[in-house]
Amino acid sequence: MNTREKLSIILLSIGIILALLPLTGSRSFTVKPQNLLSDALDEKSWVTVDQAARFVATEDSSVLLIDLRSSGEFNRFNIPGSVNIPYDRFIEIAPGIISGSGNMKFILYSNGDYDANNAYVIAKGLKLKNIYVMKGGLNEWFNTVMNSRFTGERISARENSLYENRKRAGTMFTEINSLPDSLKRKYYEAKHVAAKKLDGGCE
Amino acid sequence: MNFIKKYKVILLILIPVVILVLTRALDTNHFRTDAKKLAEPSFSGSNIIIPDKVNQLNGEKLLIILGKDVIKHDLAGVVIKIIPPDSILYKENIRLIRKHDGPVILCSAENDLAIRIWMLLSQMGIENLYILSDDSEPEVLKYEFRPDTTVKPEL
Amino acid sequence: MGPIVTLTGLPEWVDLLFALVIGIGFGFALEQAGFSSSRKLAGMFYGYDTTVIKVFFTAAIVALVGSQLLSYFGLLDLNLVFVNEFYVKAAIIGGIIMGAGFIMGGFCPGTGLSALSIGKIDAMVFAAGGLAGAFLFAETYPYIQNLANGTYKGPVKINEALGISPGLFTLLLIVAALVMFWIAEIAEKRFARPDITDNI
Structure with missing residues (x-):
């Protein structure tokens, strides 16, 4: 038997094995279930809306907020500096944006807690790093940051800084989202993170 | 030879x-292949079930309480099992869930936890799995954004 | 999990270094396989030497099999690997021009550079022709823009277009390749010419 016959048999056999495997071409989780469970139970994976508000108010460039709502909802208003990855397309889009971004932190949010926590497990299952969930989602953001009022008589230093932070982030939220659509779009374009592509080709 | x-x-x-x-x-x-297909019920929210609807599910129902919290709902005809979340992947627990013929409902004091465990188990190929929630539409915004019309863009 | 370049977010110069090392390896392999000879390359069109088709197709199926296996074991995320975008008309017309250039020049772009690096004069003329073509394309781009960007189908994969699993497609391609190799062998016997590799 000569080399090319041997090579043919090897390739053909592996081809048959591949044809029998449940390959789909779409992504699958690549971590061990036990590791994913520890990630899912990780207390540090949640950030409060106050923490998120601080990132917004200080325009922290090492943090990127990811809005998981539909693009229609995102275009109406969103937390300043966030990018939109609709939850139902998260599996296809997120790895291209998140992987390979060094020490950047990604905070997921949706209206409630549901989509963001699902997306968190998906991201961790796909081995993406530095993922966090904004606890309570936009409902909590509105409740805490946007509707923040100080009603007491005396304010402690800590309360004051918290209140100032909420006020600053809340004002930014209102101002940017009140801009006319054309200017808003310009703002988003400037913030847009393009998915990195590998250049390809042959010969 | x-x-x-x-x-x-x-x-x-x-x-x-x-x-x-x-x-x-x-x-x-x-985990099974094709994460997107396995996650599908979470896109439409069809995996969320409110206590009143639990009885409408067909088959013997198994309610898994993640953690020590006592269940506050009065659910009749449901098998209840308490499993601490960190031991959900123990062989006997996984076997119990896989072998159970009928819907398995996850419940936790903090909804976040049940959501995360749901995704984890679904990706392992477990079907007919639900999350017990008081809110049937957890992804609805309960507030309204009022734009400030006096805002002038900086030019 | 791969691919390495996208996942690790390495600086651009490291990406380019990878490209350089892989490029040198590729060029070296081409030269070693005798692909710097335009007579060997043109042989594919006349049927007397089908090494080119065999080598490139073998490379393609080996890469396909390897990447599918790595993806199955969770070591490579194929969704992050670049897929060439498909412009139907541009692909057909560009294919015809490329094919004509190949048979007239006796090289494809990669083998042309490989031959250039060992100092072949015809390859130098070929490379100059290639550069002239690129210049012409850039200068006439406004006129052919619609053709170049029209009938865009996105980064389609054949198995998705056919609605079959990547594994089954891999098997079909292997079978097709083996059949083609067999036909190529027959053609080589039929259109045989005296050995040319000794005097080049």
Whole structure:
């Protein structure tokens, strides 16, 4: 038997094995279930809306907020500096944006807690790093940051800084989202993170 | 012996591939392929069930309480099992869930936890799995954004 | 999990270094396989030497099999690997021009550079022709823009277009390749010419 016959048999056999495997071409989780469970139970994976508000108010460039709502909802208003990855397309889009971004932190949010926590497990299952969930989602953001009022008589230093932070982030939220659509779009374009592509080709 | 000698190269390559593929395929402690398809119920929210609707599910219902919290709902005809979240992947627990013929409902004091465990188990190929929630539409915004019309863009 | 370049977010110069090392390896392999000879390359069109088709197709199916296996074991995320975008008309017309250039020049772009690096004069003329073509394309781009960007189908994969699993497609391609190799062998016997590799 000569080399090319041997090579043919090897390739053909592996081809048959591949044809029998449940390959789909779409992504699958690549971590061990036990590791994913520890990630899912990780207390540090949640950030409060106050923490998120601080990132917004200080325009922290090492943090990127990811809005998981539909693009229609995102275009109406969103937390300043966030990018939109609709939850139902998260599996296809997120790895291209998140992987390979060094020490950047990604905070997921949706209206409630549901989509963001699902997306968190998906991201961790796909081995993406530095993922966090904004606890309570936009409902909590509105409740805490946007509707923040100080009603007491005396304010402690800590309360004051918290209140100032909420006020600053809340004002930014209102101002940017009140801009006319054309200017808003310009703002988003400037913030847009393009998915990195590998250049390809042959010969 | 002659056979092995003749096909040495072929066997040297094929056998390791077959062994690796078989170990991967027969290992139940890993995730199934196609994450998107497995996550589908979470896109529409069809995996969320409110206490009133639990009885409408067909088959024997198994309610898994993640954590120590006592269940506050009065659910009749439901088998209840308390499992601490960090031991959900123990062999006996996974076997219990896989073997259970009928819907399995996850419940936790903090909804976040049940959501995360739901995704984890679904990706392992467990179907007919639900999350018990008081809110049937957790992704609805309960507030309204009022734009400030006095805002002038900086030019 | 791969691919390495996208996942690790390496600086651009490291990406380019990878490209350089892989490029040198590729060029070296081409030269070693005798692909710097335009007679060998043109042989594919006349049927007397089908090495080119065999080598490139073998490379393609080996890469396909390898990447599918790595993806199955969770070591490579194929969704992050670049897929060439498909412009139907541009692909057909560009294919015809490329094919004509190949048979007239006796090289494809990669083998042309490989031959250039060992100092072949015809390859130098070929490379100059290639550069002239690129210049012409850039200068006439406004006129052919619609053709170049029209009938865009996105980064389609054949198995998705056919609605079959990547594994089954891999098997079909292997079978097709083996059949083609067999036909190529027959053609080589039929259109045989005296060995040319000794005097080049």
